[in-house]
Amino acid sequence: xxxxxxxxxxxxxxxxxxxxxxxxxxxxxxxxxxxxxxxxxxxxxxxxxxxxxxxxxxxxxxxxxxxxxxxxxxxxxxxxxxxxxxxxxxxxxxxxxxxxxxxxxxxxxxxxxxxxxxxxxxxxxxxxxxxxxxxxxxxxxxxxxxxxxxxxxxxxxxxxxxxxxxxxxxxxxxxxxxxxxxxxxxxxxxxxxxxxxxxxxxxxxxxxxxxxxxxxxxxxxxxxxxxxxxxxxxxxxxxxxxxxxxxxxxxxxxxxx
Amino acid sequence: xxxxxxxxxxxxxxxxxxxxxxxxxxxxxxxxxxxxxxxxxxxxxxxxxxxxxxxxxxxxxxxxxxxxxxxxxxxxxxxxxxxxxxxxxxxxxxxxxxxxxxxxxxxxxxxxxxxxxxxxxxxxxxxxxxxxxxxxxxxxxxxxxxxxxxxxxxxxxxxxxxxxxxxxxxxxxxxxxxxxxxxxxxxxxxxxxxxxxxxxxxxxxxxxxxxxxxxxxxxxxxxxxxxxxxxxxxxxxxxxxxxxxxxxxxxxxxxxxxxxxxxxxxxxxxxxxxxxxxxxxxxxxxxxxxxxxxxxxxxxxxxxxxxxxxxxxxxxxxxxxxxxxxxxxxxxxxxxxxxxxxxxxxxxxxxxxxxxxxxxxxxxxxxxxxxxxxxxxxxxxxxxxxxxxxxxxxxxxxxxxxxxxxxxxxxxxxxxxxxxxxxxxxxxxxxxxxxxxxxxxxxxxxxxxxxxxxxxxxxxxxxxxxxxxxxxxxxxxxxxxxxxxxxxxxxxxxxxxxxxxxxxxxxxxxxxxxxxxxxxxxxxxxxxxxxxxxxxxxxxxxxxxxxxxxxxxxxxxxxxxxxxxxxxxxxxxxxxxxxxxxxxxxxxxxxxxxxxxxxxxxxxxxxxxxxxxxxxxxxxxxxxxxxxxxxxxxxxxxxxxxxxxxx
Numbered sequence: 001x002x003x004x005x006x007x008x009x010x011x012x013x014x015x016x017x018x019x020x021x022x023x024x025x026x027x028x029x030x031x032x033x034x035x036x037x038x039x040x041x042x043x044x045x046x047x048x049x050x051x052x053x054x055x056x057x058x059x060x061x062x063x064x065x066x067x068x069x070x071x072x073x074x075x076x077x078x079x080x081x082x083x084x085x086x087x088x089x090x091x092x093x094x095x096x097x098x099x100x101x102x103x104x105x106x107x108x109x110x111x112x113x114x115x116x117x118x119x120x121x122x123x124x125x126x127x128x129x130x131x132x133x134x135x136x137x138x139x140x141x142x143x144x145x146x147x148x149x150x151x152x153x154x155x156x157x158x159x160x161x162x163x164x165x166x167x168x169x170x171x172x173x174x175x176x177x178x179x180x181x182x183x184x185x186x187x188x189x190x191x192x193x194x195x196x197x198x199x200x201x202x203x204x205x206x207x208x209x210x211x212x213x214x215x216x217x218x219x220x221x222x223x224x225x226x227x228x229x230x231x232x233x234x235x236x237x238x239x240x241x242x243x244x245x246x247x248x249x250x251x252x253x254x255x256x257x
Numbered sequence: 258x259x260x261x262x263x264x265x266x267x268x269x270x271x272x273x274x275x276x277x278x279x280x281x282x283x284x285x286x287x288x289x290x291x292x293x294x295x296x297x298x299x300x301x302x303x304x305x306x307x308x309x310x311x312x313x314x315x316x317x318x319x320x321x322x323x324x325x326x327x328x329x330x331x332x333x334x335x336x337x338x339x340x341x342x343x344x345x346x347x348x349x350x351x352x353x354x355x356x357x358x359x360x361x362x363x364x365x366x367x368x369x370x371x372x373x374x375x376x377x378x379x380x381x382x383x384x385x386x387x388x389x390x391x392x393x394x395x396x397x398x399x400x401x402x403x404x405x406x407x408x409x410x411x412x413x414x415x416x417x418x419x420x421x422x423x424x425x426x427x428x429x430x431x432x433x434x435x436x437x438x439x440x441x442x443x444x445x446x447x448x449x450x451x452x453x454x455x456x457x458x459x460x461x462x463x464x465x466x467x468x469x470x471x472x473x474x475x476x477x478x479x480x481x482x483x484x485x486x487x488x489x490x491x492x493x494x495x496x497x498x499x500x501x502x503x504x505x506x507x508x509x510x511x512x513x514x515x516x517x518x519x520x521x522x523x524x525x526x527x528x529x530x531x532x533x534x535x536x537x538x539x540x541x542x543x544x545x546x547x548x549x550x551x552x553x554x555x556x557x558x559x560x561x562x563x564x565x566x567x568x569x570x571x572x573x574x575x576x577x578x579x580x581x582x583x584x585x586x587x588x589x590x591x592x593x594x595x596x597x598x599x600x601x602x603x604x605x606x607x608x609x610x611x612x613x614x615x616x617x618x619x620x621x622x623x624x625x626x627x628x629x630x631x632x633x634x635x636x637x638x639x640x641x642x643x644x645x646x647x648x649x650x651x652x653x654x655x656x657x658x659x660x661x662x663x664x665x666x667x668x669x670x671x672x673x674x675x676x677x678x679x680x681x682x683x684x685x686x687x688x689x690x691x692x693x694x695x696x697x698x699x700x701x702x703x704x705x706x707x708x709x710x711x712x713x714x715x716x717x718x719x720x721x722x723x724x725x726x727x728x729x730x731x732x733x734x735x736x737x738x739x740x741x742x743x744x745x746x747x748x749x750x751x752x753x754x755x756x757x758x759x760x761x762x763x764x765x766x767x768x769x770x771x772x773x774x775x776x777x778x779x780x781x782x783x784x785x786x787x788x789x790x791x792x793x794x795x796x797x798x799x800x801x802x803x804x805x806x807x808x809x810x811x812x813x814x815x816x817x818x819x820x821x822x823x824x825x826x827x828x829x830x831x832x833x834x835x836x837x838x839x840x841x842x843x844x845x846x847x848x849x850x851x852x853x854x855x856x857x858x859x860x861x862x863x864x865x866x867x868x869x870x871x872x873x874x875x876x877x878x879x880x881x882x883x884x885x886x887x888x889x890x891x892x893x894x895x896x897x898x899x900x901x902x903x904x
Contacts, residue, residue: 021421028420028430046515047508049500052448054350055492058441059512062489065412065434065482066519072393072411073522081391082411084418123351128437130296131358138303138362139369145307148314151741153753155760155877163764165872167886181760185752230869230889243866243873245889 003044003106007099010037014095018088038095039064045101048109053120067094152186154210156240159217168230169246175223180235180242182208183215192238196222198246199231208237224248284345291338291348295331295355302331303362310366313737320737321616324363329720331359336719339458340704340712349458350441357440360465361433364475367736371425374735375746377477378783379403380410384424385786387414394577398788399779405578408523409482428477435485436475440465442488447694449495450654452647453701460697466626466722467689468730474686483524484686487531490516490566494535498542498558499650506554510562517566521573525581528570530687535563538657545656551649559653587846619728626725629718630692634662637695640702655695662691682730734838743829744837749776754829757880758785761825772798772818773827775843777880781827790823792843799843801826802857806864819887826871826883833859 001009013034021027039060043051051059071090072082080086158165160179169176184190187210194208203223225231225248234243305327313320338344338352367373372381379399386395393411397403403410409431417427440461447453447460464470474481490513497509521528542559545551574581641659645652665688668681703711727736734745742748758781761769767786778789792799796817804810832842833855840851849856865871865881870889875882 017419021419024421024426028416028422028426031416031420032430032434042515043512046511047505049505049508051496052445054346054441054448055445055496058438058445059489059493061434062438062442062486062516062519063512065431065438066408066486066516068412068415069408069519069522072387072407072415076393082387082393082414082418083391084415086391087415087419119347120350123347124354124437124441127295127351127355128358131299131355131362134299134303135358135362135365138307138366141304142307142310142366143369145311148740150752153751153756153877153879155753155756155875157760157764157875163874165874166884167888168869183756183760185756232867232869234866240876240878241866241873242876245869245872245886 003041003099003102006037006041007095010034010041010095011092013037014088014092018085034091035064035067036060037064038067038091038098041095041098041102042067045098045105048102048105050114053114053116056114056117057120057124067091070094150186152184154182154184154187154190154192154238154240156235156237156242157181157183158242158244162244165244167245169233169244171222171224171246171248173224173249175221177219178222178235179217179219180237181215181217182210182237184210185213187212190238193236194218194220195234195236196220197232197234197236198223198225210237222246227251284348287341287343287345288348288351291344291352294334295338295352298331298334299355299359302327302359305330306362306366310738313733313739316740321619321733324736325720325724328363328723332356332723333716333720335359336462336716339462340455340701342455342705344455344458346454349444349454353440353444353458353461354437356461356465357437358433360440360471361436361475363471363736365429367472367738368476372477372783373747373750374476374478375779376400376403376479378779380413380477380479381424381428382783382786383407383410384414384417384428387411388418388424398790399782402525402578402581402584403479405580406479406522406524408486408519409477409479412482413477425477432475432477432481435482438485439470439474439488442485442492443690443693445492446488446495446654446690447697449492449499450647450651450658450694451698452651453698456697456701459700460693462719463696463700464689464693466719466726467685467693468682468726469686471727472731472735473682479524480527480683480686483520483527486516486520486523487527487534487687488690490520490531491534494538494559494562495650495654497562498555498653499648502554506558510558510565513562514565514569517562518569521566521570525574525578525585526683527687528573530684532563532566532570534657534661534687534690535559535566537660538653539563541657541660542653545649545653551653555649555653614733615728619724622721622725623729624725626722626729629722630665633696633699634659634665634692637662637692637699640699641695658691658694660691661688662693662695664688665692685726685730742838743831743835744776744839744841746776746779746839748838749831750780751879753877753879754780755784757781757827757875757877757882758787760875761882762786765825769825770821770823771825771827772801772823774802774829774832775841776837777827777829787825789827792847794846797848799847799849802828802832802842802861803849804861804864806860806867815887815890818885824885826865826885828862828865828881828883830859830862830879830881833857833862 013030016030017027039062042063043056043060071087071094075082075086075090157180159181162178189209189212191207191209193205195205196203204221208218220235222233225246228247228250230245230247232243233246234241305323309320309323309327312323335352335356339349372378379397380403382399383397383403387393387410393407395404412431413424413427416430417424443461443464444457447457451457474484493509493512493516497506497513500506500509517531520531539559542551542556546553546556638659641655665685668684668688700715703715734742734747739748741751754777762785768788770788771781773781773789773791775791778791781787782789790796790798797814800811800814836853836855842849842856865883866873870886871883872886873881873883
């Protein structure tokens with residue numbers, strides 16, 4: 001293929017890639033083609049000589065592939081964020097530079113045309129495609145076969161405003177509603193005791209049914225601790241629990257902690 | 258307008274003694290037969306590999322038999338077509354491509370939809386960070402130097418960003434290409450040295466028998482791409498050394514330098530390995546030049562390009578990645594200490610296949626493979642001494658590969674030490690290149706000169722070496738799925754850990770500094786997008802877990818955690834119930850007792866339920882997340898007694 005056609009092909013591929021991605025796997029083929037062509041451009045710019053088809057294909061692939069980190073590092077050095085459009089622009093600059101070098105070189109000597117290359121490319125592409133298809137079918141088959149169940153769990157977490165508890169909570173005399181998040185996965189329906197302890201004292205307890213593979217928020221009432229001292233407050237559901245610390249309202253006439 | 262000129266017959270293609278022109282009809286018939294047989298074998302092999310994974314998942318114990326039946330049912334016919342005298346060049350290229358594709362299948366089936374191996378989490382995170390923040394060289398909390406070598410993850414991020422495929426599929430795109438490049442690259446390098454397509458094909462097959470080929474060098478890890486670059490750098494170097502003086506040599510030198518630069522930007526050890534191989538080539542070239550066997554230009558080109566690569570490597574490690582030496586040094590130092598210990602007291606060694614579930618025949622094959630490698634290398638050395646064939650560059654290459662291949666055996670010493678084993682495995686991917694390239698002509702010579710049954714014997718040896726090396730290189734939990742196992746990098750990730758990390762990310766955000774164990778750290782640091790620390794000598798966060806209930810935590814550690822803004826603590830209570838499969842809770846040199854009993858009591862891990870400076874915000878039975886509240890700590894007092902806050 002002539003260098004001008006090669007350049008036109010790469011530019012067209014880069015334009016397609018910059019349009020945004022709607023068909024990821026089609027775009028992957030476009031990118032692969034662009035990288036191979038870019039690698040070929042590298043070879044024409046640097047060596048400009050004939051070589052065995054397998055060496056040409058391998059080196060073109062390697063050079064095309066390393067163009068991606070090369071452009072990314074170039075963008076980093078230039079202080080540009082690495083975004084898809086910036087990469088396309090970087091690849092465009094690289095293609096321009098290499099294209100100019102190749103065209104200048106070829107004005108004098110022409111470009112080597114290897115009649116074996118297309119056949120060797122087919123010899124790589126066809127088995128490559130076949131093994132990709134085999135891999136895809138094997139993955140699909142494996143994915144569709146039944147797999148052993150993963151171990152299940154029930155989780156309890158502070159929720160809503162309570163997720164931000166970072167220090168002892170000052171609890172007013174009327175108490176406070178603490179939202180907790182109950183989540184279950186891979187477990188059967190179960191009813192477990194939802195308990196609140198302030199210090200070592202059990203202040204409330206009720207059964208809570210936990211549905212399988214569901215997440216819900218539950219408000220739990222926590223009464224005010226008896227004094228302004230630091231108290232451990234535990235909300236538990238079966239074997240799981242959350243723990244935070246709180247102080248009750250200061251009552252006149254009682255000694256401070 | 259661009260001028261075109263027909264290609265001259267390439268010197269390599271022109272001199273292929275054992276590839277006579279095959280008549281077109283016979284060639285076509287052979288191609289059809291080959292395609293048909295390999296499509297059938299590939300289909301059957303893929304089905305058996307799926308069956309192996311199923312057997313492993315359901316723990317039937319038949320996974321090893323299914324796996325190797327699947328591998329060999331494709332590999333052996335492929336080898337037959339590759340070494341067959343009548344196979345043409347294109348047929349060999351096609352079979353090599355199919356071979357590369359098929360040998361990626363075991364890893365693809367093992368990790369079809371996301372990272373699983375330890376380093377894969379680090380690279381996956383790094384690629385995602387690039388897509389999110391658009392920055393390179395960010396520090397990675399899972400493998401601290403990964404960020405300094407952006408070759409792989411920047412490629413993956415670019416593929417993912419440009420095409421819209423997921424990060425994992427972008428990684429597969431790059432890794433499958435890299436795997437194909439390794440296979441074709443070894444063939445191209447062998448052809449540079451031996452000028453024989455058949456020897457080149459055999460060399461590729463021998464290289465593919467190395468212990469890293471099927472699983473380690475196919476993972477989403479920087480060496481998987483770097484090995485391919487190393488091989489192609491050597492191809493370019495050989496062409497530069499051979500090339501006619503002037504522009505052509507300059508051009509190939511530029512390709513060599515560019516690929517060397519790409520290698521160093523991708524992986525530290527491979528860059529050092531490349532430099533080592535280039536130095537061996539230079540040493541051989543110099544020795545031959547001193548005896549006036551080598552043309553001067555060959556030696557000077559080798560030295561010039563090696564010097565350029567050395568400057569690149571040293572400059573990169575000094576300026577861009579100065580942490581690398583500190584990262585690699587402890588492994589080497591500990592390995593040497595352990596070798597010294599083994600020599601002196603017999604201590605510090607590790608037992609091969611200890612508690613492995615690999616079948617007996619895999620273990621015997623692992624030892625047998627080393628024996629075959631030794632015999633093959635001795636024969637290759639004898640043959641190289643007897644037959645001085647090829648031009649100066651070929652002879653240089655062959656002798657350098659003999660030296661490189663010989664380094665395979667000292668690495669066996671390192672495999673006997675806990676700290677050296679990882680490094681030894683990594684060196685095999687380089688040293689096996691030497692073995693492959695010098696043993697290949699011996700194999701072809703045996704096939705041509707040996708008796709009729711020699712082909713069958715060689716295929717059997719090939720099967721034994723493939724089984725043995727793979728068994729020696731990767732433990733079964735990396736190769737097969739199976740029930741969750743605590744303390745396995747690949748099997749300890751249960752949905753519960755992923756759910757905890759997803760909850761933390763959704764409620765508290767990403768990039769939080771958290772304290773975790775090794776296995777939780779992998780998930781929280783990758784999918785969770787957090788900054789986990791698992792402890793080190795200078796920042797011993799494992800002391801938090803080790804402290805007995807009611808005992809003070811070191812004020813210095815609390816001060817470090819507080820001043821470095823660590824906000825969360827993740828506790829995996831399985832540490833009190835199970836012994837980690839790989840005998841690591843946090844990191845390799847942790848001061849944690851290792852025996853057949855768990856190193857922690859439940860009290861040690863649940864003590865945080867009763868310390869006012871840890872608020873328990875999440876609990877799912879095995880996993881608990883605490884938020885640090887260092888302000889609750891009184892000055893000079895690191896912990897409160899259990900129950901005191903509740904009084």
